[in-house]
Amino acid sequence: MLKEFKDFIAKGNVMDMAVGIIIGAAFTAIVGSLVSDLINPIISLFMGGVDFSGMYALLGDGEYNSIKEAEEAGAAVFAYGRFIMAIINFIIIAFVVFLLVKAMNKTKKAEEEAPAADPGPSEIDLLKEIAASLKK
Structure with missing residues (x-):
């Protein structure tokens, strides 16, 4: 195993x-x-x-100056600002990854389209030339 x-x-x-x-x-x-x-x-x-991550709605009684204060007090918080920031972050990250993949694909395509170096005559061609020169 x-x-x-x-x-x-x-x-x-x-x-x-x-x-x-x-x-x-x-x-x-x-x-x-x-x-x-x-x-x-x-x-x-x-x-x-404006910092979206600090935006929230309190789902209950009480008054708090910040989302952190409300969470520390154990209040039920609807943290929609964090969700908005997560969406913004996702869009930005997805765009950065898109740009990287696009650049890599462009580089890869350029390498594939680059003209190949002339390998020169093959072994068979060289042998034919040698045989022809020996016959002379």
Whole structure:
């Protein structure tokens, strides 16, 4: 059973998948930082400093100055602002991934369309030339 497991892990597809997952996790951190640290502040600037994540509706009695305060008090909160921010983040992340895939596809297509180097005469052609020169 251990040998079967080693054989399974050693297969190329499993290793490729593992590498893809690890790189995907690192890429998620980079894109998440891009969105939260660079793009969201710009959006907030153009929206007059509005931070959607702080928007909420209280589902019960009481008054709280912030969503954090309401949650700490155990109040039922309808946090629609966080949902709006999640949608915005998803759209931005999807667009960034789209641009990366588009650039990679363009690069791949350019490599495929590049003219192949002239391999020169084949072995058979060389042998024919040698045979012809020997006959002379």
